Amino acid sequence: MPHPVPPYLPPEQTTLPRYPVPGRSPAPHLVITVGAARRPPLHAGDRLRVIEDAADAEALLDAELPTMVTGWRILVTGTESEVLEVRSAALARGALDSELDLRPTDVDDDLVGVRHRTVYCGHCQARFGAVVAIGGPVRCPGCGCGLVVAHHHSRTHAAFLGSPV
Amino acid sequence: MTLELQVDAVSEPCPGYRSVAFTLADGGPPPAYPPGSHLGLEWAPGRWNAYSLTGPSIAPERLHITVALRPRGSGGSRWVHRLRPGDRVRSTMPRNGFAPVETARRHLLVAGGIGVTPVLSHVRWHSFWGNPFSVLYVHRPGAAPHRDELRALCGDRLSTVTGRRAARAEIHRMVTTAPFGSHLYSCGPPGLTAVTERAARDAHWVAARIHSERFDRRREPGRPFRAVLRRSGRTVDVGAGESLLDAVARIGVATPSLCRSGVCGECLTPVGHGAVEHRDTVHAAREGRIALCVSRAAGPTLELDL
Numbered sequence: 001m002p003h004p005v006p007p008y009l010p011p012e013q014t015t016l017p018r019y020p021v022p023g024r025s026p027a028p029h030l031v032i033t034v035g036a037a038r039r040p041p042l043h044a045g046d047r048l049r050v051i052e053d054a055a056d057a058e059a060l061l062d063a064e065l066p067t068m069v070t071g072w073r074i075l076v077t078g079t080e081s082e083v084l085e086v087r088s089a090a091l092a093r094g095a096l097d098s099e100l101d102l103r104p105t106d107v108d109d110d111l112v113g114v115r116h117r118t119v120y121c122g123h124c125q126a127r128f129g130a131v132v133a134i135g136g137p138v139r140c141p142g143c144g145c146g147l148v149v150a151h152h153h154s155r156t157h158a159a160f161l162g163s164p165v
Numbered sequence: 166m167t168l169e170l171q172v173d174a175v176s177e178p179c180p181g182y183r184s185v186a187f188t189l190a191d192g193g194p195p196p197a198y199p200p201g202s203h204l205g206l207e208w209a210p211g212r213w214n215a216y217s218l219t220g221p222s223i224a225p226e227r228l229h230i231t232v233a234l235r236p237r238g239s240g241g242s243r244w245v246h247r248l249r250p251g252d253r254v255r256s257t258m259p260r261n262g263f264a265p266v267e268t269a270r271r272h273l274l275v276a277g278g279i280g281v282t283p284v285l286s287h288v289r290w291h292s293f294w295g296n297p298f299s300v301l302y303v304h305r306p307g308a309a310p311h312r313d314e315l316r317a318l319c320g321d322r323l324s325t326v327t328g329r330r331a332a333r334a335e336i337h338r339m340v341t342t343a344p345f346g347s348h349l350y351s352c353g354p355p356g357l358t359a360v361t362e363r364a365a366r367d368a369h370w371v372a373a374r375i376h377s378e379r380f381d382r383r384r385e386p387g388r389p390f391r392a393v394l395r396r397s398g399r400t401v402d403v404g405a406g407e408s409l410l411d412a413v414a415r416i417g418v419a420t421p422s423l424c425r426s427g428v429c430g431e432c433l434t435p436v437g438h439g440a441v442e443h444r445d446t447v448h449a450a451r452e453g454r455i456a457l458c459v460s461r462a463a464g465p466t467l468e469l470d471l
Contacts, residue, residue: 026369069345069368070346070368070370070374071369072369094270094345095346098371
């Protein structure tokens, strides 16, 4: 199967998500944990909200953001797929990257290794989960197309691009 | 690209301030521009100053500026105050380093003195589109150009204060009660913009929500340093009271420049090596560049891609 991205491009220069660990801002945080993720330590003034499914983030943010003032941060923990879906909902509601603190629980230093990833089919636009490496093959459950997971992650779709081959 | 302007009308909104309305010399319609834009006007051969546009930015019939008289300035404001109807002026196209962020949940505007000019153009835009906004106008007693116009556009969304302490209290109130997703814009003397930025940072605002434009011709002196111009293979020693832009011009290396206040972005130059003390308001640092007109080396030498 052909490699969708020339191997000379280092992963750092792609849109593959990375999770720098900033020092925690002294600002008050809206702390969102998704599913079974362990709750991070809370500071005075923080607000903890637990959602079962990342899809609930939209309703949660619609309820919480109007009660927050500028200066608040949003800390999200859960699996990478969940955290990125919450980020997409937060960005769509006006949050900025610098206000988001993402703490995925299933990510190691290997940007491109095999793990559970949400993939967006470039042919039929289905979103689905798969255990796959960047550059690895998957079959789209929507249209049956053979896809290669590209070195591209969409912040809007919260998914890696599956490029038809 | 330059525009040939003709002075259509002049007026004095209050003592020490001059408003000038320009038309295009060829009679065509002036260009539309985003709010917060300025014109660079050539007030002496090769000398350009930037002045914020105050009028309607959508399909403008004329281009409006208001300029405070700086009796001890280098001469640009005195020149504006001498303009008469019919005078011809060479100008840049409108340019912008201070536009509103369209995704903002609310726009908070802080104007100090003549810093009201770009804020007025923001307010026209927000009123037109129905965007949520509020304005704080800090001015000296009896010197508040455009206040009545602002009042008419803003209603109770405008508050005006005259004292420094009252200004601080009002700024604090604004930045601690702004709904999540707000953006803050301040324009005025460096003291006011610094107070505003600090208040927002203290309230944990991230930098991307804080925007400011300073109009200040005085350049703080700094330590002397050596600039190495990589492309032209030249070296120049920059004196304590000299700007990097002037030093580079002194040895005959041509660089574009316009506002000489770190607001227009015309003189931004890529930095090779060396730490920079950034003094501009166009975020040159984010792009690894330096505003030659106001910024300096933070160490003994600075290498530039020039």
